[in-house]
Amino acid sequence: MKITNINYNFLSLISFFVLITTYSDYSLANENTNQLIISPIIKRVQDEKPKEPEPTPGLSFGIPSAMGSSWKDVFVSVAYTADYDEGFFTWHNQNNKKVADGSMNFGFGFGDPNESIGGEISVGIISLLSQNGESGFGADGTAGLKFHKALPSLFNTHAAIAWTNPIKWGEATKKDTIYGVISKEFEIRPDTNNKFPSLLTLGVGTGSHRSNRTIDNNRNDPNLFGGYGVQILPRVSIASSWNGNALNAGIGLSPFDFPLNFSIGVSDITNNSTDGAQFNLNTGYSFRF
Numbered sequence: 001m002k003i004t005n006i007n008y009n010f011l012s013l014i015s016f017f018v019l020i021t022t023y024s025d026y027s028l029a030n031e032n033t034n035q036l037i038i039s040p041i042i043k044r045v046q047d048e049k050p051k052e053p054e055p056t057p058g059l060s061f062g063i064p065s066a067m068g069s070s071w072k073d074v075f076v077s078v079a080y081t082a083d084y085d086e087g088f089f090t091w092h093n094q095n096n097k098k099v100a101d102g103s104m105n106f107g108f109g110f111g112d113p114n115e116s117i118g119g120e121i122s123v124g125i126i127s128l129l130s131q132n133g134e135s136g137f138g139a140d141g142t143a144g145l146k147f148h149k150a151l152p153s154l155f156n157t158h159a160a161i162a163w164t165n166p167i168k169w170g171e172a173t174k175k176d177t178i179y180g181v182i183s184k185e186f187e188i189r190p191d192t193n194n195k196f197p198s199l200l201t202l203g204v205g206t207g208s209h210r211s212n213r214t215i216d217n218n219r220n221d222p223n224l225f226g227g228y229g230v231q232i233l234p235r236v237s238i239a240s241s242w243n244g245n246a247l248n249a250g251i252g253l254s255p256f257d258f259p260l261n262f263s264i265g266v267s268d269i270t271n272n273s274t275d276g277a278q279f280n281l282n283t284g285y286s287f288r289f
Contacts, residue, residue: 055254058261058284059199059229061239062248066158066183066201068148069109069120069286076106077284084266084277091129102128113150113158120146124164126172140170157184165207175220179205188230201241202226209244212272246273250280260285
C-alpha cells in the first residue's frame with residue numbers, strides 16, 4: 001500500500017513541528033541553566049514524622065502507684081504544702097511557726113518493666129524553707145528504691161514493691177516506709193471518643209501509711225491504702241485516695257505539649273491525721289535521654 005502525497009506531506013509537517021518544539025524547549029532550558037531539566041513523573045513522598053502522644057495528667061494523688069520509671073528515664077518533682085486553716089500563702093503563723101513548706105523529689109529509672117523488671121532510685125528533700133535558720137534546703141531527706149513490673153496479661157495490672165527511706169538524714173522519720181502495691185488500668189467507656197482512662201490502686205505499707213493508733217503507740221505496723229483516679233478530659237484528671245490515715249483529693253493537669261504535669265488538692269480532708277488538712281500543689285517533669 002502506497003502513502004499518498006497528502007498523507008506524506010501531513011506526516012512530514014507533524015515531524016517538523018515536533019522537531020521545532022523539542023529544539024525550542026531545549027534552547028530555553030539551555031539558556032536558563034545550561035542544562036535540560038526533565039521533571040519526574042512520579043515524585044517521592046517525604047516520610048512524615050510520627051506524631052508524639054500528648055502528655056496525660058496523673059491518675060494518682062496522695063499515694064504511690066505501681067507504675068515507675070525505666071532505663072534512661074529521669075524525673076524531678078517539687079511540692080508545696082500549706083496549712084488549710086492558715087491559708088495557701090501563709091508561711092508562718094502568728095507564733096512565727098512554719099506552717100508552709102516545699103519539698104523535692106528526683107531520680108532516675110533502670111530496667112524494663114515490660115520485658116523484665118523496672119526500677120527507680122529516688123532522693124527526697126523534705127524541706128526547702130528554713131525555720132529560724134534550721135532545717136533548710138537539703139538538711140533533711142531520704143533516698144529510696146522501687147521495683148515494678150507490668151502485667152498486661154493479668155487484667156492489665158502493674159505491681160511494685162518499694163522501700164522509700166533506707167537512707168535518711170536530718171529530721172527525717174526513723175520509721176521505715178516499705179510497701180507493696182498493685183494498680184489496674186482500665187477504661188470506663190472504651191467504645192467512645194472520651195474513654196475515661198482510669199487507675200485503681202490498692203496497697204499495704206508501713207511508715208507513712210500507718211494508722212493513727214499505730215502512730216500513737218509508736219509502732220510501725222503495716223496498713224492498707226488505696227485510691228482511684230480518672231481522666232475526665234484529655235488534659236484534666238481527678239483523683240482521691242486514702243493513704244492509711246488521711247483522705248485526700250486533687251485535680252491533675254497537663255497543660256503543655258511536653259511532660260510537665262501539675263496537681264493541686266487537699267490532703268487529710270477530714271482532719272484525721274496529726275498535721276491536719278493541708279493544701280498541696282505539686283509539679284513534676286520527666287524526660288528520657
